[in-house]
Amino acid sequence: MTIGPPIICSYIIPSLKQSLLLGRVGWLYKLPPQHPLRRRSFASATSGHDVRTKGGSHKTGSNLSPKAETTNTLSQSDGTISSSGSSTRQPSIPPDWDENPNLSISAFSQLPSSTFGHNQHMIINSDFKEALRQILWQFRAPIRYAFAYGSGVFPQTASGSKSASTVHPHPSPAISSMQGGQGKMIDFVFGVSYTQHWHSLNLQQHREHYSSIGSLGSSFVSRVQDRYGAGVYFNPYVTVNGTLIKYGVVNLDTLCRDLSEWDTLYLAGRLQKPVKILRDDPRVRLANQLNLISAVRTALLLLPSEFTEQDLYGTIAGLSYLGDPRMSLPAENPNKVANIVKYQLPNFRRLYAPLIENLPNVAFHDPRCTSSSWMDDPDTNATMAQDMDPKKRGNMVRRLPRSFRAKLYFRYQSKFQIPQRDFDKMLEESNDKDPTRVKRQQGGVFEQRVAGDRPEDLRKEVRRSIKSTVQWPSATQSLKAIATAGLARSVRYVREKMAKHRQGQQQKKTRTRQTDSGSDKKKES
Secondary structure (H helix, E strand, C coil), rough: CCCCCCHHHHHHHHHHHCCCHHHHHHHHCCCCCCCCHHHHHHHHHHHCCCEEEECCCCCCCCCCCCEECCCCEECCCCCCCCCCCCCCCCCCCCCCCCCCCCCCCCCCCHHCCCCCCCHHHCCCCCHHHHHHHHHHHHCCCCCCEEEEEECCCCCCCCCCCCCCCCCCCCCCCCHHHHHHCCCCCCCEEEEECCHHHHHHHHHHHHHHCCCCHHHCCCCHHHHHHHHHCEEEEEEEEEEEEEEEEEEEEEEEHHHHHHHHHCCCHHHHHHHHCCCCCECCHHHHHHHHHHHHHHHHHHHHHHHHCEEEEEHHHHHHHHHCCCCCCHHHHCCCCCCHHHHHHHHHHHHHHHHHHHHHHCCCCCCECCHHHHCCCCHHHHCHHHHHEEEHHHHHHHHHHCCCCCCHHHHHHHHHHHHCCCCCCHHHHHHCCCCCCCCCCCCCCCCHHHHHHCCCHHHHHHHHHHHHHHHHHHHHHHHHHHHHHHHHHCCCHHHHHHHHHHHHHHHHHHHHHHHHHHHHHHHHHHHHH
16 A cells, blocks of 8 residues: 555644644743743643633622722633623523533533623732732642632731731732731632642642651542541642742542532532632532522521521521531631621622522512612622522422432431331432433422421521531541641641630620620710
């Protein structure tokens, strides 16, 4: 057989393209991580796209500086979002999108709509966002999904309060400016595809980030991460780009399972509060949207027929702290939940308002919501109302996350004294894991009976189910942290948490004295 030029080209050209691509990526890795050519070229060489789509967004003025983000775009490849100004238009969410979600998607185009999940992207100062992204570029190990969270990113105190000193050795001006001299460690979570491979690369580059466990190799580190606690491996008190950070590593499968099923509520609870997503992933975005709407439904089961926004967001923010051993010990600020909601109300509104508008049994019930600027107003605490009809609330019970719902069902099996055979049959009929079944998740007689229970009894059973979900993973994760962080860093962490507890107790006493003083003045007048 004669081999002609066309056949030779068909073999040579693809190989040549692949060699050039690999060479290009290898050359780019030799550039400094902050080099703009590396950041721009590496993204296009490895992901093949950087699609930007327009979506509704609004400012959240509680943590914006005058130099805020100025364009109204979302980059699907890295998850950054920015806004050109205030807008009350909400990202559209298709009805019944959560009926049978496909959690095996691999592209943003497979999401229910082009603006799906835009509510998850908080808007922060553009220079601060870039400083956070620069920290990610210091890691050669591939990070598929990343977010920054906590008081180092979103204030939980008044802007005027300052700490005695900064914890960052050489922070960027943007970080110093945004933290206002408070000097708080910045917390990150990295979602990765292959745990052992990630730690293998990271140990080569950043061995100093690990405790003595790192000397046992990436295989042992990954086993400690995946088998104990909530499936997260934290490295606290490490300096990257002159900034003190703590970062946790989690497998994407573990993250998506917790978001969609609430098997530990450890990371799901963190993502129920405002976070800054720095790199996005379509599967995580879909799973987190399930997490957020489940948080709303669970909170509604704990609330009366009429309540306020702060009641709703406070209930949601407190879910993952029920059963957390730190809250029963002097190891956390007792006012933490109230502070989170108080200083981040517009961000909570951005996160949950689109989902609330999509639910048939709850609505904003306040004339102030007709104002064009109410979404950005931190002083507005809108009143809300929900339909207490057992049938509609029974549908909410049926749509709770699978692992959490099973715990609630078992509690009511005992309370209603349902025979085991009948209960097993009911569980089989409500099985969400069977891929051959495509059906509406409607509450049946059992769910309506649960929803129709006395409000105080339903709240008690829901809280107990949450505690049983949170307690063990949270306790074992805290114990695991002693080994993964090392003794010295663990002692430092506990001291700082105890200091926050004392600070919270002092704030509580101050508020009590102010309240008593105000009452005395009223009596005298």
